[in-house]
Amino acid sequence: xxxxxxxxxxxxxxxxxxxxxxxxxxxxxxxxxxxxxxxxxxxxxxxxxxxxxxxxxxxxxxxxxxxxxxxxxxxxxxxxxxxxxxxxxxxxxxxxxxxxxxxxxxxxxxxxxxxxxxxxxxxxxxxxxxxxxxxxxxxxxxxxxxxxxxxxxxxxxxxxxxxxxxxxxxxxxxxxxxxxxxxxxxxxxxxxxxxxxxxxxxxxxxxxxxxxxxxxxxxxxxxxxxxxxxxxxxxxxxxxxxxxxxxxxxxxxxxxxxxxxxxxxxxxxxxxxxxxxxxxxxxxxxxxxxxxxxxxxxxxxxxxxxxxxxxxxxxxxxxxxxxxxxxxxxxxxxxxxxxxxxxxxxxxxxxxxxxxxxxxxxxxxxxxxxxxxxxxxxxxxxxxxxxxxxxxxxxxxxxxxxxxxxxxxxxxxxxxxxxxxxxxxxxxxxxxxx
Numbered sequence: 407x408x409x410x411x412x413x414x415x416x417x418x419x420x421x422x423x424x425x426x427x428x429x430x431x432x433x434x435x436x437x438x439x440x441x442x443x444x445x446x447x448x449x450x451x452x453x454x455x456x457x458x459x460x461x462x463x464x465x466x467x468x469x470x471x472x473x474x475x476x477x478x479x480x481x482x483x484x485x486x487x488x489x490x491x492x493x494x495x496x497x498x499x500x501x502x503x504x505x506x507x508x509x510x511x512x513x514x515x516x517x518x519x520x521x522x523x524x525x526x527x528x529x530x531x532x533x534x535x536x537x538x539x540x541x542x543x544x545x546x547x548x549x550x551x552x553x554x555x556x557x558x559x560x561x562x563x564x565x566x567x568x569x570x571x572x573x574x575x576x577x578x579x580x581x582x583x584x585x586x587x588x589x590x591x592x593x594x595x596x597x598x599x600x601x602x603x604x605x606x607x608x609x610x611x612x613x614x615x616x617x618x619x620x621x622x623x624x625x626x627x628x629x630x631x632x633x634x635x636x637x638x639x640x641x642x643x644x645x646x647x648x649x650x651x652x653x654x655x656x657x658x659x660x661x662x663x664x665x666x667x668x669x670x671x672x673x674x675x676x677x678x679x680x681x682x683x684x685x686x687x688x689x690x691x692x693x694x695x696x697x698x699x700x701x702x703x704x705x706x707x708x709x710x711x712x713x714x715x716x717x718x719x720x721x722x723x724x725x726x727x728x729x730x731x732x733x734x735x736x737x738x739x740x741x742x743x744x745x746x747x748x749x750x751x752x753x754x755x756x757x758x759x760x761x762x763x764x765x766x767x768x769x770x771x772x773x774x775x776x777x778x779x780x781x782x783x784x785x786x787x788x789x790x791x792x793x794x795x796x797x798x799x800x801x802x803x804x805x806x807x808x809x810x811x812x813x814x815x816x817x818x819x820x821x822x823x824x825x826x827x828x829x830x831x832x833x834x835x836x837x838x839x840x
Contacts, residue, residue, distance in 0.1 A: 452653045454510045454549050455633035456482060456591055463592070465491025469528075469572040475505065480635075481592040485509070485577050487585050493573045493592065495527075499566060500599035500780070503527070503556040505573045506696035508591040508634065511547035514652060514750055515584030518545070524576040527554035527565075535565035538731070543703040544685030547584055548654050548747040551634075551690075553697035557726055558599065560607060591634075595695055597738065598781035607727045615717045617668055618768045620644065625764055628799050630655025630746070634696060636803045637743055641796035642769045648760035652750035658741040659767055660796050661721055662788040664774030667691075667767070669744055670714035673706055674762030680708040681755035687763070688747040691715055694740030694785050700732050706752065723777045738786040739776065741802075 460480040466472045472494035475481065485491055497503050509523045522541030528534055538552035554573050556565050565571075577588060625646035631637045637656035649655060661667045671689050686706030691699040704713035718736050719725060726737035746763060776783060795805040 452513065452650065453632065454508075454589075454591075454654070455631065455636050456510075456589070457593075457633075457635040460591060463493065465489075465493060465575065465590075468492065469494070469574075472572055475573070475592070475594040477503075477594055477596045479594060481590075481594075483590040483592060484587050485575060485590055486587055487577065487579045487583075489575075489577050491575045493575070495571050495573060495594055497556055497568060497571050499568045500558070502558060502597040502599070503571070504553050504595045504597065504695035504697065505555075506551060506553040506593045506595075507575050508549055508551045508696065509577070510549045510589040510591065511584050512586045512588075515547035515586065516545065516582065517542040517547045518580035518583045521547075521579050521583050522550060522577075523552055524574075524578070525552045525554040526574045526576075527556055528572050528574065529556075529565050529567065530569055530571070533564050535571065538698055540698045540701075541578075543688045543701060544749055544751075546652075546685075546750050548688065549633075549745070551692050551696045551698055553695055555695070555697070559727065560603075593696060595785065597695075597786055598779045598783065601778045601780040604723050604777050607724050609719070609722075609724060609728055609733070613719050614666065614770065617670075617714060617717060618770055620670070620766050621768060628657075630657050631801050631803075632656065634658075634692075634743060634802070636801045637741075638801050639792075639796045639799055639805065640744075640765070640767055641793070642767055645765045645767065647763050647765075649746060649748045649763045650760040651748050651753040651756070651758055654745055654747040657744045657765065658802060659744065659769065660788045660792040661739060661742050661769060662773035663722065663739045663776055664720050665739075665769055665771040666718065666720045667742055667769055668714070668717060669768075670712060670766045671704075671746060672710060672712045672764045672766070673704070673748075674764070675710050676708050676756050676761055678708070678756040678759075682707045683749060683751050683755065686711070686749045686752055687713065688749075689713060689715060690745045690747075691718075692743040692745070693735045694738060694742065696743065697735045698731075699735040699742070708756070720771055739783075739788050740786050741792070 457480040460482045463473050463481040463483050465483050469492045472492040474494045495503060507525045520541055524539040526537030536555040536557055540550045540552040556571060558566055621643050625644040628638055628645045629647045633656055637658040640657045640659050659667060671687060673687050683706050685703040688703045690701040693699055700715050702713055702715055704711050719733050721736050721739055725733050728734045
């Protein structure tokens with residue numbers, strides 16, 4: 407009888423153990439079996455690396471048929487030559503909204519002056535809220551980014567009502583340009599409103615517009631990612647990579663409130679020739695919402711060549727009220743993106759082997775307090791983890807995985823504690839049964 411009672415208790419305890427073990431397995435699997443698409447794979451063949459977690463969405467030719475986008479989500483879509491597509495976002499009366507579009511033409515496509523995209527946002531009464539137009543720098547296509555936004559401005563009644571807003575993506579391709587479809591990567595973000603007035607909205611008249619001395623310490627190797635989602639993190643310094651003709655690489659730099667970002671590039675010499683190539687290297691800067699800030703290009707003739715992006719104002723909330731597009735884009739803290747594209751035209755005279763490229767990044771100014779947001783700033787902030795990622799060179803995907811593993815580790819510790827408690831209870835019951 408004792409044996410039977412002991413066996414019965416043993417079965418009940420074994421069941422409890424099984425439940426505890428199952429809980430641990432479930433917790434670990436839930437953490438480790440995350441959607442693989444949440445982490446983008448680098449385009450090893452030079453192709454753009456799309457966000458693997460992006461959802462497919464079809465643009466509409468009429469605004470009333472537009473698919474609704476969700477805040478915080480990334481989407482993939484397609485646009486034809488001279489296409490015009492609508493997407494919809496539903497906004498409240500407090501948050502600013504940003505819809506970015508990365509246009510990705512097929513690799514090696516031809517471009518004519520003025521080819522590019524325009525992204526705009528309109529309210530239900532067809533009032534224009536905010537738009538950007540971005541064009542290719544040379545006679546070749548490369549991924550380009552632009553955004554539309556709804557910015558709530560003091561004492562303005564335009565684009566302030568709650569309701570449906572429509573995002574229009576327009577592609578402009580002249581005769582002789584690439585006629586194939588372009589892929590689109592679309593991301594919709596919201597920025598919280600302020601809990602109180604931000605203070606002065608006018609820009610200060612004095613700011614440091616001179617380029618600082620290049621960073622010291624010598625170049626360090628750091629290869630770029632193949633898209634925004636897997637951009638390699640950088641901090642201040644001199645960064646070395648090799649770039650093949652026709653390829654684009656992406657980096658990201660954390661820039662806090664009150665800080666300034668300076669970026670320059672140097673293309674190393676080549677023994678293969680001395681042919682003159684215009685727009686040989688294109689350097690572009692985008693803000694944390696993937697809005698375009700600045701873009702420039704340089705010529706190349708086989709000798710070392712350098713270029714620098716124009717100095718921008720320190721990151722400040724009041725920048726958004728500026729009439730200058732590049733100043734307006736320096737409106738919040740967060741990850742700023744640098745991309746470098748080497749012209750495919752170089753392959754004709756210099757071969758298809760990579761050329762040495764050095765990026766020099768300066769970040770000046772002390773970080774200032776954030777504006778009085780009424781909610782979490784999200785991507786519009788710089789955290790200690792961001793600075794660590796920049797120092798170590800983590801890509802955006804690696805940083806996301808690192809943060810996820812921390813959560814998984816905490817979940818595993820918690821589940822393991824439950825399991826140990828269950829085993830302890832089982833042991834005590836077994837002793838009593840004996």
